Amino acid sequence: MLTFIGLGLFDESDVSVRGMDAIRYADTVFLEVYTSVLTGASIERLEACYGKKITPLYREDVEIHADKILDAAEFGNAVFLTAGDSMIATTHSDLRIRAADRNIQTKIIHGASITTAVCGLSGLQNYRFGKSVSVPFPYGKWFPMTPIEVISANQKENLHTLVFLDIQKDKERYMKISEAVDLLEEQARRVDAKIPLYVGIARAGSPEPAVHAGSAEEMRSFDFGSPLHILIVPAKLHDIEREYLERFAGLC
Ligand SMILES: C[S@@+](CC[C@H](N)C(=O)[O-])C[C@H]1O[C@@H](n2cnc3c(N)ncnc32)[C@H](O)[C@@H]1O
Secondary structure: OOEEEEEEEEOOOOHHHHHHHHHHHHOOOEEOOOOOOOOOOOHHHHHHHHHEEEEEEEEHHHHHOHHHHHHHHHHHHEHHHHHHEOOOOOOOOHHHHHHHHHOOOOOEEOOOOHHHHHHHHHHOOHHHOOOOEEEEOOOEEEEOOHHHHHHHHHHHHHOEEEEEEEHHHHOOEEEOHHHHHHHHHHHHOOOOOOOOOOEEEEEEOOOOOEEEEEEEHHHHHHOOOOOOOOEEEEEOOOOOHHHHHHHHHOOO
């Protein structure tokens, strides 16, 4: 059996009771550490809390060398932990299909996801979000323009855009809101587009999340603090959305 378990957003206490029971009952516990992370808990702390040895998994362990996971699931109870919800903004649906190819039973135990937490923190309505996009760290001459293309397409339809920020786990590098805004502003400049308003959110799910709405300049000067960070580029605001951002995100 392979059980996908979403751990929620911040630390070891965010997992559901059902998820915790499945971890305690597991023979093997894997933790995927490259699509998102629990910034409030180290692996050691998770191990102490869940009472299990945890094997961290990097991208190649899941996307190329998944046999270790699938073997453990074929011959025992394996759990595959992910920060947030397991199948949101990740590649894990492929792993579930490969498990099914080997007649391994699978199930999902859901966790809170950043994709829904942003609605509560920003007041932006879930049904008004269009396609989401990721901003990767530029590499050499590689400077992808996909983020501004997706944002522009959503803006044409009057839809909000959720913008995930890159994680380079091997370097413990997490993109900050100010870095992402610099990249998005450069992309906008190249295609003669304008992003009039951003909403930045840091550490959703923690006791002290930061939420701030404003122009590119305000995003650069506001101190969002430690990771993880995420951005929203809002469409035209409804009255209630505007009022919520004024009350809870410092929108002027
Ligand atoms: C690719 S998504 C994975 C989403 C995850 N599976 C989920 O359901 O929450 C990871 C990105 O979402 C954002 N993110 C995830 N958790 C966050 C949090 N607690 N606070 C702020 N941003 C977060 C960051 O930009 C991070 O790089």
